[in-house]
Amino acid sequence: MSQKPHKLEMKPEFGVAYRGKMFEIVTWEGKPGVKFEAAVRAPGVRLIIETEKDGMKALLMTKEIRREAGGDDFRLPGGKVFDSLEELDKHRESGKDIAPLTEIAAKKEGKEEAGISGGEYTPLEVSKAGASVEWDLHYFKVTNAEIGEQELEEHEQGDIEAVVLSAREIFEKLSKREIKEGRSADMLWFWLKDNGFIQFTDSDPQTSKRF
Numbered sequence: 439m440s441q442k443p444h445k446l447e448m449k450p451e452f453g454v455a456y457r458g459k460m461f462e463i464v465t466w467e468g469k470p471g472v473k474f475e476a477a478v479r480a481p482g483v484r485l486i487i488e489t490e491k492d493g494m495k496a497l498l499m500t501k502e503i504r505r506e507a508g509g510d511d512f513r514l515p516g517g518k519v520f521d522s523l524e525e526l527d528k529h530r531e532s533g534k535d536i537a538p539l540t541e542i543a544a545k546k547e548g549k550e551e552a553g554i555s556g557g558e559y560t561p562l563e564v565s566k567a568g569a570s571v572e573w574d575l576h577y578f579k580v581t582n583a584e585i586g587e588q589e590l591e592e593h594e595q596g597d598i599e600a601v602v603l604s605a606r607e608i609f610e611k612l613s614k615r616e617i618k619e620g621r622s623a624d625m626l627w628f629w630l631k632d633n634g635f636i637q638f639t640d641s642d643p644q645t646s647k648r649f
Contacts, residue, residue, distance in 0.1 A: 480526045481574040483544040484516035488581050491604040495633055498552050501599045507618045512611055514622045515551040519543040540576040550589045552600050557583025565621045577625055605635045
């Protein structure tokens with residue numbers, strides 16, 4: 439008689455194989471005798487800041503010099519919820535809801551990277567990186583914000599420029615793959631669709647434009 443497969447252990451005992459400032463490698467026994475591992479990073483936030491340009495809906499984004507992009511990248515403003523794994527540990531031990539902390543971080547990053555103040559922050563989605571990498575990104579839509587001057591940290595100055603891109607410009611940059619953070623690009627395609635600028639089809643999400 440064949441044995442029934444073991445169910446995946448949903449609440450295993452975790453060990454830490456490596457721990458740096460922002461990443462750690464955790465290990466666990468998911469099934470009897472089967473070891474798993476994953477990289478864990480403190481969560482981040484990304485902001486979809488709505489405004490207008492050329493009589494069209496637009497977003498306040500950033501143009502950044504990024505190592506992983508090999509140069510310039512157009513990005514949604516954002517940053518970290520916690521500055522270290524130790525801060526993440528303290529939050530987890532507290533058992534408190536992370537949602538209020540993500541909004542605090544979103545407002546902080548909005549002021550620093552994008553130069554905005556005030557406005558309404560609406561949580562949109564928590565994007566998961568995958569099974570072997572835990573790095574959640576909390577997305578917010580920001581409306582009615584006042585746009586002012588950036589308040590960048592010293593090491594960011596000269597590397598991050600706030601830019602307003604119309605829906606048409608966003609479509610063009612997505613089509614040319616000039617927005618390289620994949621999860622944010624996905625959110626931007628849906629922002630274009632939800633605002634009536636494109637319509638997804640079964641064959642190609644970019645084929646039907648409404649500009």
